[in-house]
Structures are given as structure tokens and as C-alpha cells.
Amino acid sequence: MTIDRRQFLAALGAGGAMVVAGARGAAAREGHGRPPTVDAWPARARASDLPPDWQALRRRLDGRLLLPDDQGYGVARLGYNELYDDQFPAAVARCTSPADVQACLEVARGHGVPIAARSGGHSYLGYSVPGGGLVMDLRSMARVQVRPDGTAVVGAGARLIEVYAALAQAGRLLPAGSCPTVGVSGLTLGGGIGVLTRKYGLTCDRLAEAQVVTADSSLLTASPGSEPDLYWALRGGGGGNFGVVCEFTFRTEPAPGLTVFSLAFPAGSAASVVGAWQEWMQGAPFELWSTCQISGGEPPSCRIVGCYVGTESDLNPLLDELFAAAGVQPSSRSVQPKDYLDAMKYMAGCAHDTIEQCHLISEGGVLPRASFVAVSRMLGPTPLDAGRVADLMAGQTGVDLLLDSLGGAVAQLAPDATAFPHRSSLASAQIYASTTLAGQHAATATVDAIRDELAALGAEGAYVNYIDASLPDWGRAYYGANLDRLKAVSQQYDPDGVFAFPQSVMCG
Template identity: 55%
Template sequence: MPVTRRTLLLAAGVGVASAALAGCSTQRPAPQPTSSTPVPPPPPTTTTAPPPPDWNALRGKVSGGLVLPGDPDYATARHGYNPLFDDRKPAAVARCATQADVQACVAVAAESRLPVAARSGGHSYAGYSSPDDGLVLDLAGMADVQVRQDGTAVVGAGARLADVYAALAKAGRCLPAGSCPTVGVAGLTLGGGIGVLARKFGLTCDRLTSAAVVTADGTARTASADSEPELFWALRGGGGGNLGVVTSFTFATEPAPELAVFSLKFPAGAAADVLGGWQGWIANAPDELWANCVVHAGGSPQVSGCFVGGSAGLNPLLDRLVAATTQPTNRFVRDQAYLDAMRFFAGDANAPRESFVASARILGAPLSDPAAAVASLSGLSGVDLLFDGLGGAVARTPADATAFPHRSALASVQIYANAAGGAQRATQEVDQVRAALGNLLGPSSYVNYIDPTLPDWATAYYGGNLARLRAAAHKYDPNGVFAFAQGLTKA
């Protein structure tokens, strides 16, 4: 009885990374930093018109190929995972296979002052990763995963979680990350990385030890605690699309544990009771337990999750939840190996493209009136609220230790709407629910559910870390090469 992809579709988030199916290999190392000569950015105050991009010259420098309008595969190359953005028409799509490819592209974008965005391996929440008349860097070809003997994993920026989990499991290792197989590791990590092992092992960004980055001046840098420490700080929660293009990530992993997965379905109409009981239950749960509470508009609520350890330790905890809520109509518990447990949440890694609109809020403390949150879905259909538990190891890291600011929160709250009935309707419904939850929970939001219509987005995403993030962005991208509507730099 696996949890469906729709139920837990967006449980980790991907920042502004967009979709492309990427292969994965444990035989070849992910792209590593190369030495380079910095490419001077354009003068910030010049009034001279920038030169047009020399696409023919760039085509000769991008080993994976450059796709332009009029090329036979342009219609396919310009599309990401979410069909809502199929109308975007970038000036070119560069299929980057090496860090040198990325450097060449950034140099052209800087010189010609073109919008530029990296598209990683996962799905996307906004169209920022496919700018009209801009240059898209498709990193799907940089998806290798190498697990070293010391337990560190070097992961290419185009890898999706399905590939990462498989490679780690083969080596007997694990990484706290998301639940959806089409999430790209790049966007997930750069925005923080909420996932099914976060309470035990922390956010995905907490496991990052270094990153290979191409910054706006075309320089290939290694960001770590000892090299470019301010850039390293900003990359851990500062959001995808900001500060530079990360081409590979090095993570500290853990031995893969045995897990018990579970799913409890409750009667329709019990959502307020279930949410109220869940929030007190997860707040006092051991680190080994992660769970979310899913409230469907007009449907039956559900609590799903996993436990680091066996079902013998999990079942008494589930009994406490039932005692605090109501008797479920279905209770499923199963002991599983690490990879099987990740696949339990994943659903179909090869599912077709899907149209959706999403946003988020942050639940700082238990709601005094859970029914009010449930009422935000009143009269709607096809809209879900997914309360993903935080706490545990996430909360033991100070809020200013990384750029991710929501360390003390009880949960993130995904607002997800299937857009099969049209993008306008789905967007209006998500905006409506987001505003209602804002009145109940406050204005904070999670950048990995990036939302183009979110009011005061910068403070909502970054809280008390905003000023430091803007300073880092100004240092590494003073001319706004990577600027976009909700970016940390301005053109």
C-alpha cells in the first residue's frame, strides 16, 4: 500500500530547479571543479549596448550541445517537468555536460546581459528556470553519483533523488532528502532540503560539506567551511538560482538504516481532530520518527511517515497518535530496507509530466484552532495541505548557522493544487488558501515552494538571514547576472 505520488508529491521541494530525466552512474565521478580564468563581468554603470550573443561560438564550447529556436529538438529541449511553463521560449538551451560548459555559458550571459538560469533534474514551482529570451543551462547530463570509501558522496547537479537513493543504497549509505523521485538534488539542497529523515539526520543542506560553483564572473570555485565560507553558508538554504551555478555537491552520508514505514487513513470529516492530534504528537516524538499530515479538500485525512528502527518501536508511537485523534479506517505498517522505504514514498519515478501550482507556509507552533486551517479548503477540490514535520535534528542547528531560517518551526505546510482544471483556477485557489493560512500561521514560507505571487517574499523565505544573504549575493554577483524576479540580486 505505497503512498501515492500525488499524496506526497512535493514533500521535499526543489527551489527553481526544473525537470529533465537524468541518468545516474556510480562508476563515473561527478564533474569536479576545474581551474579557470575569471571572466570579467560587464561594467555596472556602462550605457553601451551589450553585444549580441555569439551562438555559433558558444555551440562550439558546450560539449553537450546548444539548442536554438528552429533546431529540430528545440520544442522538447525548452520544456521542463511542469507543462504550465510550456509557453516559455528561451533564446537557447545549453546541454551542459561539464563545469567548463557552464563557465562558457555564464560568460556569454554576463557579456550579453542575457537572463540565465540553471535547470536541474527535478520538477519546478515557477517559470524562473526557463526565462523567455534567456539562456537555459540544462544540467541533466551532469547526474553522476560517486560514493567514496569514507562515506562521502559526490553528486552531480543534474541528479534526481531516484538516482541518488539508488546509488547510496548500493553502497549501504543514506542521505536525508525528499520523498518524490523527480526532485532534483540541486534545488532541494540549495533551498534547505526537508525530507523523510530530517528529524533524525537534519536537512539535506546540513549534510553538505562542499560544492563546486561557477559564480557570475565565470570563476569555478569550491565552497566549503574552509574555502569561500560565506558562499558556503549562503548556498545552504539561500535558494536555487541565486549566487551561482552549482555543478556538484559533496555530502556526508550515514549508514543506511532499517526503517519502518506507515500510513494511517482516517474518516472523512475528521481532519481537524487528526491535525490537532498530529501536531502535538509530532512535537513530542523521538527524532527517529518523521511524519506528515495530509488534509485533502473534501477528502479523508492521512498521516504517513517512517521510523528509524523496526515496527516494534513504531507501533506504540502510532497508538499514541490514534489515542490523540480517532480510530483510522486503515492502518498500514511495514519494515523495509532503506531503498525500499524511499521507494514507498516515491511512487512512479517515470510518471508523466504533471501540471500543478503550489506554495507554502511555515507552522511555527501548534495551532490553537486546527479547524480553522482545515476550513481554508472549504468549497475547494483538488487542493491539499501537507504538514511536514520538522524539529529534532533540524531544530538543534542554530537559525543563523546556515541560510535556512526556519529551524524552530514545527512543520512546513505545502499548499498543492492539481492544475488539470486550468492554471488560472489553480493559482487563485492556492493564493486563497495561502492568504488564509498566513492569517493563522504568519507570513513565513519555504523557498523550495517558490511562489511568484507571494507578498513580501524575501522576508517570508529568509527571515533574519535576509540581510546577510543579500550581502553575499552582492559580493558574488554584483552586476545581477543571475537576477530574477524573486532572486537576491537585481539586474
């Protein structure tokens, strides 16, 4: 059965063996939904109009370079979002090592073509498959090694489900996202909001060091004691800005027992539930994380799904507090204890599938790609007017507003401790709509309008992993007061704009 991110929470509530095809990523676009052309890229990225010597690169990669006429190119070029299937990169390089990434940059930089690294391919706007550019496909760099000290070395091409499976086998966990086919790279570099965030922090907060190839083909280690400015920027500064991360080392934690839950509420109760949910999460223990989904309609409907680090008996009183505050009981309620891996599979919507099935069809799994538009805001430290939030979704059939709780461990760091600035935010807000190419313009206009109304209610920031080219003052929305320092780091490590794109840090 095909299911997209918009249907994710409904699938959990139904209890079926469904799979989720929604994703998180970073990209950029111009206007309403179409990606920028090469001519629209920042001028510093176009030092020459001479084409790269693709045959020389093919030789250096032992044939692992696909050009448009090569067998396999038609599949290799595709990203996750089907809306951008009309983008045709000039070449796709299947990199297996940092040396391959270095070779790609040595051959391609300075020739006027966009250069992008691709980990999971989940760019919301298809920016990891630039038309006319070079895609450095890192999928083969997917090793996950858990060391005796509990640190995990993870290749840049690893998918989240692979990371979770390897960690679970070692009895460890890493806080990260819910979608199984998302690449660890994009998630981490933009921050990494996920289902264990409140207890264990963002994914980027767990980054101990990163192996990075910079624009001049240097291979560097970024850590607190080595390239500290680069290390700071990689923790929330967004993918594609400062270099190509080839390997991550994360600090992990012992994996405890977890309890997952799914709650559906009666029609007409969205305002009451959203208001109570915001207050509930503000005072919740760090062990509790949840997401509140308001689905557009007449009236809007509401569902809450979450994960608790602890037992069912400890969670149930907390849920009862929510129901009392909302003044409404759920129409359906599911509470289930699970181990770490099963909990992550449940949150991914593939609870009844094997790890092998929790991959895209193109990689031997059962998960389809998706066709969607999505934008974001970040809530402030105080709750929004719940009645007005519910009103925004009235009549918006096919559109979802997903509120992912923050606070807890996220708020324990200062806004400038890492590049991720939204430390005081109550929650992130994603506005998501499945659509076709024909309906893309209308869907984009709808999600943009809801985004702007949320800003008027006080949700003014935005999450760079839901990158959005029509977002007003996007540099400050993504990075806040950290933008100027990020620009300085970008200038230090990529002075010629090799990795520049229309919403790269240097353009903010």
C-alpha cells in the same frame, strides 16, 4: 497510470503500483501564474541588448547547444510543470563539465538575456526555462560516487532516485525529498525537507562542500574553510542566486532498517487528527517523520504517511498514542518494514517499479510531467488551531494542504547557522492544486487565499523551494533575519546581477 503530487498520499494508502509526479523546486512568477518576461527582469541583468554569439558558444560546447530550429530542442526546452510549456528559451546548453558552464557565462552574460541553470527542471513556476534566455542544462553531470569515508560526491544533474540507489548500494543514506525525479541541486540549495529530516537534518545540513562557477566564470570550492560566506549562503539561500553549483559533497550516514506507514482516517475527523498530529510530532522521537495531508471536500479528508528509523514493533506504540490523542481510529492502516532504497521508493509512490522506471518518460522512465500550482507557509513553533485549519479546506475539492513535519535534528541548529532560517518551525505547509492552463487563474487564487488564511493563524514564513511571487514580503518570509547577509553575499559574488530574477535575493 498518471498520478500527480496531490494524489501522492492517496496512492500510498491504496497500496497500488502508482507513481508520483509532484515535485519540489524554486522559481518565480508575476501576477497569477504567468512567468515574468525578459523586460520584467531586474535592470542590472540587462547590461546590453546585443544578442550573444550562439554559434561561438556552440563551437565551444562541441555542438551541445540547441537553438529553436535544431532537432531535439522541442523536448530539451521543457521543464516539469506543463503550465509553462509556452516558454521558449533562446538556447539550451547541454553542459557536461564546469568548463561548459564557464563557457556559457563567458558568452552570454552582459547581453540582456536571462541565464538559468537547470538540474531537475522542477521549478514550481518554470523559472529554470526562461523565455528568451539561456538554459544551462546540467543533466549530464549526474555522477554519484560514495567514498570509503562515507562522503558522497554528487553531480548537479543527479535525480534523487539516482542518489538513493547509489547510496543504498554502498549501505549509506542522505536525508532528502520524496519525489524521485527532483534534481539534487534545487532541493539542497533551498534547504531540503524530506522523509528523514527529523533524524538526520535537512539535505543542506549534510553539505560538506560545493564546487561552484560564479558569475565571473570563476570555479570555486565553497566549504567551511574556503569561501565560507558562499558556503553558508548555499545551504538554504535558494537556487540560482549565487552561482552554478556543479558538484556537491555530502556527509552521509549508515543506512539502517526503516518502517513506513500510511493511515487514512474517517470522513469528518480532519480537525481532531490535525490537532492530535501537531501535538504528537512536537513530542515525537527524532526517528519519527510524517506528513499530514488534508484534502479539500465536504467534509475534508485526512491521511498521514510517514517513515520511522527503527522497527515496526517500536513504531506501533507511537501510532497508538496518536490514535488515542485524536480520539479516532484510522479507517485503513499499513505498516511495513523496508530497507533504505525500498523505503525511498515507497515514499516516492513508485514502490513496485525499477529504478529505471522511476524517471520521467522523456528520460526512459514511466513518470509523466505535471500541471499544478502550489504555494507555502511555515508553521511556527506552536500548533495551529486545527478546527480552523480544517475549515480552510471545507469545499476546496481538488486542493491539498500538505504538512511536512520538522523539529528533531532540524531544530538543533540556530536560525543563522545556515541560510535556512525556519529551525523552530513545527512543519512546512504546502498548498497544492492540480490544474490546467484554463483553470490556472482560479486555482492560483484559491491556493493564495488558503496561504493568506494560514498566515492569519500564525504560519507566517514560507519555503523558498515553493517559491511564490505573489507572497507578501517574500524576502523576509523565505529568509527571515538572514536576508541581509544573503544580499551581501549576492553582491560579493554577483555584483552585476548576472543571475538576477524577480525574486532573487538581491531583489528581496
